Amino acid sequence: MRFAEDLGSSHGHRLRRAVLDDGRDVFVKAGGGASQVFRSEAAGLRWLGEVATVPEVIEVADDRLVLAWVPAEQPTPAAAERFGRELARMHRAGAPGFGAPWPGFIADLPMDNAPADDWPSFYAARRVLPFARRARLAAEDVRLIERVVECLPEVAGPPEPPARIHGDLWSGNVLWSGGTGVLVDPAAHGGHRETDLAMLALFGAPYLDRILAVYQEESPLADGWRERVPLHQVHPLLVHVVLFGGSYRDGLMRAVSRVLSSAC
The missing domain is CATH 3.90.1200.10 (Aminoglycoside phosphotransferase (APH), C-terminal lobe)
Incomplete structure (x- = not known):
C-alpha cells in the first residue's frame, strides 16, 4: 500500500487516501486511542451493507480501518x-x-x-x-x-x-x-x-x-x-x-x- 493523499484528521484518527498493490483506491483511517473503535465501525458497516449501500471493508485491525474508496458526486x-x-x-x-x-x-x-x-x-x-x-x-x-x-x-x-x-x-x-x-x-x-x-x-x-x-x-x-x-x-x-x-x-x-x- 502506498499513501497517495493526506486527508487530515478526525477525532484523533489520521485519514488518508491510498493505493493498494493491485491498483485499487482505498480510504484509510488509522491511529487513535481505543482499539475497538475500528472493529465496531467495521461490524456496523458489514451489517448495514447486507441491505444498504456502504463502502466495502477491505481490512480492519486495532490500529486501522481500510475501506474501498467512494468517488464523490454532486447530490441530485x-x-x-x-x-x-x-x-x-x-x-x-x-x-x-x-x-x-x-x-x-x-x-x-x-x-x-x-x-x-x-x-x-x-x-x-x-x-x-x-x-x-x-x-x-x-x-x-x-x-x-x-x-x-x-x-x-x-x-x-x-x-x-x-x-x-x-x-x-x-x-x-x-x-x-x-x-x-x-x-x-x-x-x-x-x-x-x-x-x-x-x-x-x-x-x-x-x-x-x-x-x-x-x-x-x-x-x-x-x-x-x-x-x-x-x-x-x-x-x-x-x-x-x-x-x-x-x-x-x-x-x-x-x-x-x-x-x-x-x-x-
Whole structure:
C-alpha cells in the first residue's frame, strides 16, 4: 500500500487516501486511542451493507480501518429519492433487538449497546442519561433532561420493532456516489427508525424533502413523527456538547423544551 493523499484528521484518527498493490483506491483511517473503535465501525458497516449501500471493508485491525474508496458526486433529486427508498428498506430489514452485539461508539465516544426490552428503555439508559452525566451541564439542565426520560413512554409514539439503523446519520456521513447515498461512519445498532431521520434533519441534508417523501411512500411513519424529531435529537445534541462544549447547549435545551412542552 502506498499513501497517495493526506486527508487530515478526525477525532484523533489520521485519514488518508491510498493505493493498494493491485491498483485499487482505498480510504484509510488509522491511529487513535481505543482499539475497538475500528472493529465496531467495521461490524456496523458489514451489517448495514447486507441491505444498504456502504463502502466495502477491505481490512480492519486495532490500529486501522481500510475501506474501498467512494468517488464523490454532486447530490441530485434522483439520488436523494433512491437513497430515501434504500433507507426505508434498510430500516425495515430490522434487528434482533434494541442494541447490538458489538461495542458502540459515536465519534470516539463509547456507547453501551447492551440490549433493552423496548426503545424508550434503551434510549433512556443507553443513550440519554450516560451522556447527560458526561456533558458537564448545570444541575437544572440535567433535571430537565431527566424529566424527558421520565416522559419517554408517553412521548415515544406507538411501539415499533427494532429497526436496522445507522445511528449517526448526519449529512456528513452520507457520501453521494453511484446515484445514491453511501453510508459511512455508522454507530449501527437496532434502534428506532425515526432516530436516523431526525439526525438527517439536525444539520440539514441535500434534498431532505425528497428523501422524506419517498421514505414515506416506501415505509409510512407513525402519526406524530414530526413532533418527535426533537426527542430523537436530544442524544446527538448531548454528544455534541460532550465533544465540543457549551456552544451546543442552547440547541440541546431547545430540543428538551420542545419535548417537555409536547406532553410532559
